Amino acid sequence: MAESRDESSLVDVDSNSTVGGGVHDVYGEDRATEDQIVTPWSVTVASGCSLLRDPSYNKGLAFTEKERDTHYLRGLLPPVYLSQELQEKRLMINIRQYEAPLQKYMAMMDLEERNERLFYKLLVDHVEELLPIVYTPTVGEACQKYGSIYRRPQGLYISLKEKGKILEVLKNWYEKNIQVIVVTDGERILGLGDLGCQGMGIPVGKLALYTALGGVRPSACLPVTIDVGTNNEKLLNDEFYIGLRQKRATGQEYYDLLHEFMTAVKQNYGEKILVQFEDFANHNAFELLAKYSSTHLVFNDDIQGTAAVVLAGLVASLKVIGGTLADHTFLFLGAGEAGTGIAELIALEMTKQSNKLLEEAREKIWLVDSKGLVVKSRIESLQHFKKPWAHEHEPKKDLLDAVKAIKPTVLIGTSGVGKTFTKEVIEAVSSYNKKPIILALSNPTSQSECTAEEAYTWSQGRAIFASGSPFDPVTLNGKTFTPGQSNNAYIFPGFGLGVVMSGAIRVRNEMMLAAAEALANQVTQEHLDKGLIYPPFRSIRKISAQIAAGVARKAYELGLATQLPRPADLVAFAESCMYSPVYRNYR
Numbered sequence: 001m002a003e004s005r006d007e008s009s010l011v012d013v014d015s016n017s018t019v020g021g022g023v024h025d026v027y028g029e030d031r032a033t034e035d036q037i038v039t040p041w042s043v044t045v046a047s048g049c050s051l052l053r054d055p056s057y058n059k060g061l062a063f064t065e066k067e068r069d070t071h072y073l074r075g076l077l078p079p080v081y082l083s084q085e086l087q088e089k090r091l092m093i094n095i096r097q098y099e100a101p102l103q104k105y106m107a108m109m110d111l112e113e114r115n116e117r118l119f120y121k122l123l124v125d126h127v128e129e130l131l132p133i134v135y136t137p138t139v140g141e142a143c144q145k146y147g148s149i150y151r152r153p154q155g156l157y158i159s160l161k162e163k164g165k166i167l168e169v170l171k172n173w174y175e176k177n178i179q180v181i182v183v184t185d186g187e188r189i190l191g192l193g194d195l196g197c198q199g200m201g202i203p204v205g206k207l208a209l210y211t212a213l214g215g216v217r218p219s220a221c222l223p224v225t226i227d228v229g230t231n232n233e234k235l236l237n238d239e240f241y242i243g244l245r246q247k248r249a250t251g252q253e254y255y256d257l258l259h260e261f262m263t264a265v266k267q268n269y270g271e272k273i274l275v276q277f278e279d280f281a282n283h284n285a286f287e288l289l290a291k292y293s294s295t296h297l298v299f300n301d302d303i304q305g306t307a308a309v310v311l312a313g314l315v316a317s318l319k320v321i322g323g324t325l326a327d328h329t330f331l332f333l334g335a336g337e338a339g340t341g342i343a344e345l346i347a348l349e350m351t352k353q354s355n356k357l358l359e360e361a362r363e364k365i366w367l368v369d370s371k372g373l374v375v376k377s378r379i380e381s382l383q384h385f386k387k388p389w390a391h392e393h394e395p396k397k398d399l400l401d402a403v404k405a406i407k408p409t410v411l412i413g414t415s416g417v418g419k420t421f422t423k424e425v426i427e428a429v430s431s432y433n434k435k436p437i438i439l440a441l442s443n444p445t446s447q448s449e450c451t452a453e454e455a456y457t458w459s460q461g462r463a464i465f466a467s468g469s470p471f472d473p474v475t476l477n478g479k480t481f482t483p484g485q486s487n488n489a490y491i492f493p494g495f496g497l498g499v500v501m502s503g504a505i506r507v508r509n510e511m512m513l514a515a516a517e518a519l520a521n522q523v524t525q526e527h528l529d530k531g532l533i534y535p536p537f538r539s540i541r542k543i544s545a546q547i548a549a550g551v552a553r554k555a556y557e558l559g560l561a562t563q564l565p566r567p568a569d570l571v572a573f574a575e576s577c578m579y580s581p582v583y584r585n586y587r
C-alpha cells in the first residue's frame with residue numbers, strides 16, 4: 001500500500017511501473033506493472049453492470065473470458081473480445097467521421113465518461129490530432145456552448161451559494177487523493193472573455209493534459225470552477241446557462257469566497273496540493289498569485305506557464321538567428337497576464353545570462369496595450385503590473401507606430417484580439433530583420449493576432465513563427481513551412497509532475513526557468529531546420545519527463561522538495577511516475 005510504503009523504494013521503481021504522480025496509490029492499481037493483476041476496487045469490488053458503468057475500470061469489450069466469469073459480466077456483453085488496440089482503432093475511425101470539431105469534442109468527452117483508460121490511450125497515441133479537440137481551439141467553442149452540451153459534472157462547481165460550506169463541498173468529490181487542482185472563475189476564458197460558470201471546460205481540458213501529456217493519474221486531478229456570477233449578458237439571457245444568473249461579485253465578497261476556497265483546499269488536501277490558477281481576469285489574477293504564493297503551492301499558468309514556454313521558444317530561436325536575449329528587442333501587443341508574465345521571465349533570464357540589472361534588462365522589452373505604447377508619461381494611470389515596463393518614450397497610439405519606433409527583433413501577440421498583426425505590421429517588422437520572430441499567442445484560433453499563412457507570406461517566408469493555437473503547414477513558392485505551437489501545454493503537465501513527484505511545497509520562478517531550459521534543450525537541429533522552435537507534441541511524454549526532472553532538481557536545490565531521499569535519476573523517476581492508460585487485468 002502506497003500510504004505505508006518505504007519512500008526509498010520509490011527511487012528504484014520498476015521502469016514498467018505505471019504509478020501515477022508518485023503518491024497515494026491506495027489500491028496499488030496504478031503501481032502494478034502492466035502484466036500484474038490488480039483488484040478493480042470501488043467501495044466494494046465492482047462487478048456486473050456497476051463495473052461496466054465505472055469509467056475507471058470499464059474496458060468495453062476487452063474483458064477476458066475469465067473476467068467475464070469472475071465479475072458477473074456474462075450476458076451483459078456480446079461474445080466477442082476486442083483488444084484495447086482494436087477499440088482504439090474503431091474509436092478513431094468514428095471520431096474522424098465527425099466533421100465539426102465540437103462533435104469530436106463531445107465524442108471524446110462521452111468516451112472519457114464511459115471508459116477513461118481508452119480516452120487517455122487515444123489522447124496519448126494521437127496527441128497531435130486530438131489536442132486541438134480537447135484543448136484549444138475547440139475547448140473554446142465548447143465553453144461558449146457548455147450549457148447546451150452539458151451532460152455530467154466533470155469537476156466541482158463552487159458558487160456563492162456554497163459560501164461557508166466549501167470544505168464540505170470538497171469532501172463531496174468522489175476522489176480523495178487529489179494532487180492537482182486547476183481552478184478558474186471563468187472571467188477570461190482564452191481570448192473569449194467572460195464565460196462565467198461555462199469556463200469549466202478549461203480546467204477539465206487542462207487536467208486531461210496533466211494526465212495525457214504529464215502522466216499525472218486522472219484520479220489525482222480535480223477541475224474546479226468558482227462561480228461568482230458573470231457580466232456576459234448573452235449568457236445571463238441564455239435559458240441553458242448553467243451558472244448563477246447574476247452580475248459578478250467583486251471586492252470583499254469575491255476575495256472572501258476565494259479565501260475560503262484556498263483555506264479549505266489546504267485543510268482538506270494538505271500542504272502539497274498543487275493549485276493552478278487559470279483564466280482569471282488580470283484584475284484578480286496578479287493579486288491572487290501574490291497573495292497565495294507564500295502560503296500555498298500555487299502558480300498562475302497564464303502568467304508563469306506561458307512565460308516558460310515562450311522563453312524556451314526564444315532560447316531555441318537564438319540557435320538559428322544568433323545573439324543572446326540581451327541582443328534582442330522585444331515588443332508585445334497586449335500588456336496583461338501573458339504579456340507581462342513573459343516579459344518578466346525574459347528579463348529575469350537576461351539578468352542570469354549577463355550581469356545586467358533587472359531594470360536594465362527590462363529596457364529591452366516594450367509593451368503595447370489597448371491605449372498604445374506603455375510609456376512613462378502614462379505611469380499614473382497604469383495598472384501596477386504594467387508600471388515596470390513604462391519606459392521613457394513619446395506616446396505611440398497603435399502597434400504599427402510602435403513597431404516603427406521600437407524596431408523590434410521579436411514581436412509577440414498577447415492581446416486576445418485577432419487580426420491585429422496586419423500586413424503593414426508584419427512587413428515593417430520584416431523590413432528590420434532578416435529573420436523576425438513572430439509569436440501570435442492569443443487563443444483560440446479566431447483570436448490569433450495573425451495566421452501562419454499571413455506571417456509567412458507577409459514576411460516573404462522569413463519569419464520564425466509560432467502560435468498559441470495550431471495552424472497547418474503552409475506552402476509558399478514551393479517551400480513548406482511548419483508552424484510551431486507556443487502554448488503553455490508544453491509546460492504545465494511536466495511542471496506539475498515535477499512538483500508532485502518531488503513533493504515541492506512552493507513554486508518559485510527559478511523552477512519556471514528550469515522548465516523553460518528543459519524544454520529548450522529538447523529542440524534539436526532537425527527541428528530548427530524545419531523552422532520549428534518547439535519539439536513536436538508527439539514526443540510530449542518524453543519532454544514532460546525532462547521538464548519534471550528539471551523542475552524537481554531545482555526544487556531540491558532550493559530546499560523546497562520533501563520527497564526524500566532525492567532519486568538519483570530524476571528523469572527515470574519521472575517516467576516511472578507516469579500513469580499508463582493501458583487496460584489492467586482483474587483478479
Ligand SMILES: NC(=O)C1=CN([C@@H]2O[C@H](COP(=O)(O)OP(=O)(O)OC[C@H]3O[C@@H](n4cnc5c(N)ncnc54)[C@H](OP(=O)(O)O)[C@@H]3O)[C@@H](O)[C@H]2O)C=CC1
Binds near residue numbers: 301335417420489
Ligand atoms: N499561447 C498560450 O499559451 C497562452 C495564450 N494566452 C492568450 O493571450 C491572450 C491574452 O491573455 P491575458 O494576457 O491573460 O489577457 P489580459 O486580459 O490580461 O491582457 C490582454 C492585454 O491585451 C490588451 N489589448 C486588448 N485589446 C487590445 C488591442 N486591440 N490592441 C492592443 N492591446 C489590446 C489589453 O489592454 P488593456 O490593458 O489596455 O486592457 C491587455 O493589456 C488570450 O487570448 C489568451 O488566450 C494566454 C495564456 C497562454
Ligand SMILES: CC(=O)C(=O)O
Binds near residue numbers: 301
Ligand atoms: C493557453 C491558455 O492558457 C490560454 O489561452 O489562456
Ligand SMILES: [Mg+2]
Binds near residue numbers: 190278279301302
Ligand atoms: Mg489560460
